Amino acid sequence: MNKASHVSRVGRSPSRLNQRRFRAERRFRRLGLLGVVLALASVVFLLGTIFSSGYSAFWRLQFAVDIQFDPALMKITERPTAEELQEVHYLALFRKNLERAYPEVKKRSERRKLAQMFSESAPDVLRELVLADPTLVGETRRVWVLASSSADMIAKGNAPRDIEEKRRVLTDQQLAWLDQWEEEGLARNRFNTRFFTSGPSRSPELAGLAGAIVGSALTLLVTLIISFPVGVAAAVYLEEYAPKNRISEIIEVNINNLAAVPSIIFGLLGLAVLLNFFGLPRGTPLVGGIVLSLMTLPTIIIASRAALKAVPPSIRDGALAMGASPMQTVFHHVLPLAMPGMLTGTIIGLAQALGETAPLLMIGMFAFVADIPSGVVDQASALPVQIYLWAESSERGYVELTAAGIMVILIFLVLMNLLAVFLRKKFERRW
Amino acid sequence: MTLGRKLIGMTTAIALCAPITVTYARDTIQIVGSSTVYPFATVVAEKLGKQPNFNTPVIESTGTGGGMKLFCSGLGVGTPDFTNASRAIKSSEVELCAKNGVTEIIEIIVGNDGIAFSNSANSPKMNFTKEQLWKAMAEHGPKPKTWNEIDASLPNVAIKIMAPPPTSGTRDAWNSLVMKAGCKAVGKYEEIGKKKCAVFREDGAVEEAGENDTLIVKRLAADPEAFGIFGFSFLDQNGDQIQGSTIEGVEISLDTIQTYEYPIARPLFFYGKKAHVGVIPGMQEYMNEFVSDDAVGDYGYLMDRGLVPLETKTLSEVRSNISALKTIDQ
Numbered sequence: 001m002n003k004a005s006h007v008s009r010v011g012r013s014p015s016r017l018n019q020r021r022f023r024a025e026r027r028f029r030r031l032g033l034l035g036v037v038l039a040l041a042s043v044v045f046l047l048g049t050i051f052s053s054g055y056s057a058f059w060r061l062q063f064a065v066d067i068q069f070d071p072a073l074m075k076i077t078e079r080p081t082a083e084e085l086q087e088v089h090y091l092a093l094f095r096k097n098l099e100r101a102y103p104e105v106k107k108r109s110e111r112r113k114l115a116q117m118f119s120e121s122a123p124d125v126l127r128e129l130v131l132a133d134p135t136l137v138g139e140t141r142r143v144w145v146l147a148s149s150s151a152d153m154i155a156k157g158n159a160p161r162d163i164e165e166k167r168r169v170l171t172d173q174q175l176a177w178l179d180q181w182e183e184e185g186l187a188r189n190r191f192n193t194r195f196f197t198s199g200p201s202r203s204p205e206l207a208g209l210a211g212a213i214v215g216s217a218l219t220l221l222v223t224l225i226i227s228f229p230v231g232v233a234a235a236v237y238l239e240e241y242a243p244k245n246r247i248s249e250i251i252e253v254n255i256n257n258l259a260a261v262p263s264i265i266f267g268l269l270g271l272a273v274l275l276n277f278f279g280l281p282r283g284t285p286l287v288g289g290i291v292l293s294l295m296t297l298p299t300i301i302i303a304s305r306a307a308l309k310a311v312p313p314s315i316r317d318g319a320l321a322m323g324a325s326p327m328q329t330v331f332h333h334v335l336p337l338a339m340p341g342m343l344t345g346t347i348i349g350l351a352q353a354l355g356e357t358a359p360l361l362m363i364g365m366f367a368f369v370a371d372i373p374s375g376v377v378d379q380a381s382a383l384p385v386q387i388y389l390w391a392e393s394s395e396r397g398y399v400e401l402t403a404a405g406i407m408v409i410l411i412f413l414v415l416m417n418l419l420a421v422f423l424r425k426k427f428e429r430r431w
Numbered sequence: 432m433t434l435g436r437k438l439i440g441m442t443t444a445i446a447l448c449a450p451i452t453v454t455y456a457r458d459t460i461q462i463v464g465s466s467t468v469y470p471f472a473t474v475v476a477e478k479l480g481k482q483p484n485f486n487t488p489v490i491e492s493t494g495t496g497g498g499m500k501l502f503c504s505g506l507g508v509g510t511p512d513f514t515n516a517s518r519a520i521k522s523s524e525v526e527l528c529a530k531n532g533v534t535e536i537i538e539i540i541v542g543n544d545g546i547a548f549s550n551s552a553n554s555p556k557m558n559f560t561k562e563q564l565w566k567a568m569a570e571h572g573p574k575p576k577t578w579n580e581i582d583a584s585l586p587n588v589a590i591k592i593m594a595p596p597p598t599s600g601t602r603d604a605w606n607s608l609v610m611k612a613g614c615k616a617v618g619k620y621e622e623i624g625k626k627k628c629a630v631f632r633e634d635g636a637v638e639e640a641g642e643n644d645t646l647i648v649k650r651l652a653a654d655p656e657a658f659g660i661f662g663f664s665f666l667d668q669n670g671d672q673i674q675g676s677t678i679e680g681v682e683i684s685l686d687t688i689q690t691y692e693y694p695i696a697r698p699l700f701f702y703g704k705k706a707h708v709g710v711i712p713g714m715q716e717y718m719n720e721f722v723s724d725d726a727v728g729d730y731g732y733l734m735d736r737g738l739v740p741l742e743t744k745t746l747s748e749v750r751s752n753i754s755a756l757k758t759i760d761q
């Protein structure tokens with residue numbers, strides 16, 4: 001269009017109109033950019049807070065004590081049997097050695113304060129050492145034991161040091177011991193392997209995620225075993241066999257709706273049907289897995305149908321033309337081609353299930369389970385539930401554990417999503 | 432087709448549960464109940480689990496009322512063996528238990544707990560009477576906006592209180608120890624009755640904060656005007672962030688709670704099924720451990736966690752009750 005007609009129609013000079021349009025354009029772009037920046041900033045802020053309060057949980061303070069494995073103190077003979085060694089009162093052995101190492105600490109209450117610098121696990125460490133190597137009896141050995149959570153937090157700076165004694169987690173004297181040991185090289189920081197090898201504990205320095213990781217893995221296994229075959233079968237039927245009519249449309253709409261149902265509803269269903277009606281054991285990965293599979297089914301069906309739709313009709317026509325039966329067509333040609341898409345959908349669905357807490361609370365997977373579960377009918381907890389349990393514990397040491405737990409679950413989620421991306425990139429074919 | 436999917440789902444469920452209900456036996460103790468007793472019960476459970484012959488009991492924090500419901504749902508491996516309670520069992524709950532066949536219930540008092548009325552450690556320390564607390568919190572009271580409207584000696588700051596929800600045993604105890612007494616002190620108890628006395632005001636000054644006491648502690652630390660209500664152990668563990676108010680001039684501490692000098696103190700319990708003792712391994716040992724010298728004696732490990740021990744006389748009574756497996760009267 002030429003300039004003259006433009007001016008006559010709008011009644012403004014073209015340059016002013018263009019300026020307005022350019023301004024609107026710039027505004028729109030800036031708003032979009034602002035949205036992206038805000039989203040990124042909140043992600044960075046979230047990850048930043050979690051990492052800054054959680055990274056310290058991967059290290060634990062340890063103290064060294066010279067332990068004299070004196071047979072007299074252990075109340076055993078020179079050549080003890082394994083049972084005798086098992087029965088020794090190791091707490092007494094530990095306390096006696098502390099008294100020997102710090103003879104200046106005389107009052108009972110002060111000795112207690114000294115013992116409180118160490119984790120409750122100290123006697124267990126001694127027992128393990130002696131049982132692994134019975135020749136230790138009669139020897140003196142420098143043993144590293146975990147520091148108590150209070151000492152650990154002060155050393156890491158997670159609890160304030162410069163406040164009055166009454167409000168601090170350590171007394172003045174305990175603080176002096178801590179400083180003294182750090183100076184003398186009797187304190188060190190080591191990687192917190194317990195975090196990945198043991199179950200939850202009421203002592204923050206002993207608590208680990210292994211039970212929750214195993215619980216989550218067992219739950220997801222049950223979910224996978226149930227939801228993948230059922231989901232794929234439903235998708236194949238709906239896509240390949242079901243007549244396209246009113247009923248199949250209604251089903252399609254309902255599957256989409258099901259994907260949007262709040263997860264707590266599935267939890268209530270599990271409570272009413274699986275626990276109360278079928279009498280399945282409460283709080284087990286079996287029940288958790290069944291409930292979560294109900295939740296992931298729609299996701300899997302939708303993704304699988306999309307994957308089936310993406311297989312070109314020429315493949316089916318070709319197979320059918322060569323004399324393959326409809327079932328052979330599906331299993332020999334369509335399914336293999338759609339499988340990467342289906343697996344991607346399944347992994348995304350499972351990743352969603354991994355982070356789900358609400359339905360698990362309803363079916364009782366919300367308990368303190370210290371032993372690592374060994375099967376799907378053992379009561380267990382799951383990763384998000386464990387994080388929640390830690391978040392509401394009174395001891396301050398759980399703050400860093402909560403954040404560290406979130407880091408672990410985030411890593412699992414990223415890994416699962418990466419696997420999904422990898423499968424898609426590697427195996428997906430485009431026509 | 433929906434029918435088809437349902438059928439698949441149901442057959443899977445039935446196929447999965449059929450062999451399990453048959454072979455399912457339990458050798459791990461199951462415990463439910465109060466979130467106040469939970470921190471102590473878990474420590475005892477861990478100690479039991481360290482012994483070579485026993486699994487660590489599984490403990491679910493359901494609140495006192497929820498725990499009673501599960502506990503009283505019947506006998507057998509599908510039901511919990513113990514329930515923790517931050518108040519004594521109600522007669523209605525005993526009846527519910529009896530109706531479902533749970534007739535022999537062992538009651539164990541494990542210690543005492545004080546309910547703290549706390550604010551941020553950076554705010555001034557306060558003293559309240561039960562009457563003042565009732566006036567500040569009750570729906571049928573004067574509903575003042577600021578504390579100095581109740582008493583000129585209190586500061587001119589807005590009333591903001593975070594209280595436990597009705598399912599919590601802490602709330603039950605608060606109702607009977609503070610709301611009832613405060614109501615009586617202002618002379619309204621006869622007039623409006625026990626139920627109305629205990630109703631919290633709903634104009635925003637009192638907020639039900641849920642069972643998450645850690646969250647309350649965090650919010651108290653952040654808001655200098657707010658007060659929170661929770662068990663003594665949370666105050667004990669977070670002394671650098673919050674402080675307990677004195678109630679009628681008495682400081683909250685282990686000693687004042689043990690002697691019940693501190694006016695908002697209550698006993699803590701757990702209940703066990705006698706019929707399960709000897710069937711589920713470790714029940715007797717668990718009860719013994721909970722009241723052992725290691726746990727609740729001088730310098731016991733439960734004291735480190737903020738449990739206020741029983742007086743010696745009560746403790747020996749509790750111990751003899753346990754060894755005799757004495758059940759409560761129906």
